[in-house]
Amino acid sequence: xxxxxxxxxxxxxxxxxxxxIAVYLLxxxxxxxxxxxxxxxxxxxxxLAYLLxxxxxxxxxxxxxxxxxxGHTGRRVALACCTVELVGVVGIGAFSxxxxxxxxxxxxxxxxxxxxxxxxxLLPILGLAWLAKTR
Amino acid sequence: MSHxxxxxxxxxxxxxxxxxxRIETDRTAAAPQTGVTSRRSPTxxxxxxxxxxxxRRLVEWGGERLERRATPVSGTGSPIDGVPAxxxxxxxxxxxxxxxxxxxxxxxxxxxxxxxxxxxxLILLGLAVLAGVALAGGERPGEPGAFFGYLVTLVCLPPLxxxxxxxxxxxxxxxxxxxICLVTPxxxxxxxxxxxxxxx
Numbered sequence: 001x002x003x004x005x006x007x008x009x010x011x012x013x014x015x016x017x018x019x020x021i022a023v024y025l026l027x028x029x030x031x032x033x034x035x036x037x038x039x040x041x042x043x044x045x046x047x048l049a050y051l052l053x054x055x056x057x058x059x060x061x062x063x064x065x066x067x068x069x070x071g072h073t074g075r076r077v078a079l080a081c082c083t084v085e086l087v088g089v090v091g092i093g094a095f096s097x098x099x100x101x102x103x104x105x106x107x108x109x110x111x112x113x114x115x116x117x118x119x120x121x122l123l124p125i126l127g128l129a130w131l132a133k134t135r
Numbered sequence: 136m137s138h139x140x141x142x143x144x145x146x147x148x149x150x151x152x153x154x155x156x157r158i159e160t161d162r163t164a165a166a167p168q169t170g171v172t173s174r175r176s177p178t179x180x181x182x183x184x185x186x187x188x189x190x191r192r193l194v195e196w197g198g199e200r201l202e203r204r205a206t207p208v209s210g211t212g213s214p215i216d217g218v219p220a221x222x223x224x225x226x227x228x229x230x231x232x233x234x235x236x237x238x239x240x241x242x243x244x245x246x247x248x249x250x251x252x253x254x255x256x257l258i259l260l261g262l263a264v265l266a267g268v269a270l271a272g273g274e275r276p277g278e279p280g281a282f283f284g285y286l287v288t289l290v291c292l293p294p295l296x297x298x299x300x301x302x303x304x305x306x307x308x309x310x311x312x313x314x315i316c317l318v319t320p321x322x323x324x325x326x327x328x329x330x331x332x333x334x335x
Contacts, residue, residue, distance in 0.1 A: 018303040022311045025295070026318055033284040041280055117185050 011134050012078065013070040020130055023123060024064035030116070031057035031108045038105070046105040052092060056108045056120075059084050063127065075131060082127035089113055089120050185321040189224070192324050196221060213330045214269035215262050220327060223258045224320040230255060231316035237309035244300035244308040252300075252312065255319065256293040262323075263290055266330075281329040289322045 013021060035053035043050055059081050066077030093112030096103045103110055113120030196216070230251035237245060263286055266276075276282035296315035300308040 014303070015305060015307050016310075018299065019307050019310045019314060022295075022299050023314055026315070029288055033288065037280045037284060114184070 011070070012075060012131065013068050017067060017130055017134070020123075020126060021064055021067050023119070024060055024067065024127075027108070027116075027120065027123065028057060028060035028064050031060055034108070046103065049103045049105050049107045049110070052088075052109065053107045056085075056088065059088070067127070067130075075135075078127065079131055082124040082131065085120070085124035086128070089124065093121070185324075188328075189320050189324050192327070193221070193224070213327060214265045214274065215323075215327055215330055219258055219262050219265060220323055223255065223262060223323050226251065226255045226258060227316045227319040227323075231313045234309045234313035234316060238306050238313060241306045242309060243304040243306065244312055248300065248309065248312050249297060252293040252297050252316075255316070256290070259290050259293065259319075262286075262326075276330040278329040282326065285322055285326040285329060289319065289326060292319050292322065 011017065031053060035050060035057045038046075038050040038053060063078055063081035063085065066074045066079075066081055068074070069077075089109045089112060092107060092109040096107075096110035106115055108116060108120055112118060199216075230248060233251065234244070234248050237243075237248065266282075266286060292315055296312050299311045299315075302308070303311060
């Protein structure tokens with residue numbers, strides 16, 4: 001009985017979850033290298049955009065780790081990250097349309113992630129759906 | 136007719152889309168003017184997003200090949216253009232398609248996928264060697280930081296796919312291979328773009 005419960009609650013890192021982790025990993029790599037490079041070489045051009053890129057990078061890394069670690073804590077971490085992501089991608093997406101002057105250079109989340117095929121918008125939704133399904 | 140004609144015409148405007156008409160006439164009117172640039176028209180509608188860039192790239196590459204065949208030029212272009220890059224893109228998309236079929240058929244990653252990833256990795260390593268040779272010859276990428284970032288990422292992608300696929304011997308392992316093999320061509324194109332910025 002107890003085994004069944006743990007088996008059901010720790011499965012965020014198997015099956016479709018592994019695909020989700022893989023995509024999160026890709027975005028963690030993309031966002032980290034992009035933000036690192038931008039902050040290292042041309043931080044003054046668009047500090048807000050680059051700091052947000054860095055924030056996105058951190059969130060993707062933590063979300064990937066949270067999903068991969070699977071346990072109770074991992075689930076909560078992943079839940080928090082997916083929520084932050086969803087708020088971030090929608091908020092920054094809208095903000096980059098309303099006030100483009102604040103974003104002279106692109107972030108991962110500007111234009112609702114249009115530079116990345118809108119996958120940044122899709123990922124947190126899939127993440128939350130997956131967390132809900134495996135609960 | 137005098138009563139119903141205006142009404143029915145207005146209805147027709149809404150239903151059948153007068154804008155469609157207008158676009159049609161505009162297109163025929165503009166066609167002679169854009170005759171010069173019509174070579175790019177096959178990709179005109181889908182040039183947005185990462186795959187738009189990829190498609191544009193392939194069309195441009197095809198055009199360049201034709202031009203090169205007409206007038207042979209000594210290789211002064213980017214080291215990561217040409218046959219190896221296109222081979223990488225094609226192999227990657229083939230593996231992605233195969234992995235997608237496996238996913239839809241509920242199949243775990245098979246040997247074909249792993250061999251495909253190995254071939255892809257060899258081509259990508261070849262690209263890296265070409266870039267290294269060009270660097271040793273004194274050529275420099277337009278954006279060095281981004282170029283090396285993309286190059287390192289690119290070379291790591293197929294092994295990442297292979298490791299994750301071995302960890303997940305279900306249909307979702309095939310899905311992972313498919314996803315990573317769809318990302319790889321985009322990274323190849325970005326790599327080419329980061330080389331060219333300075334020279335162009």
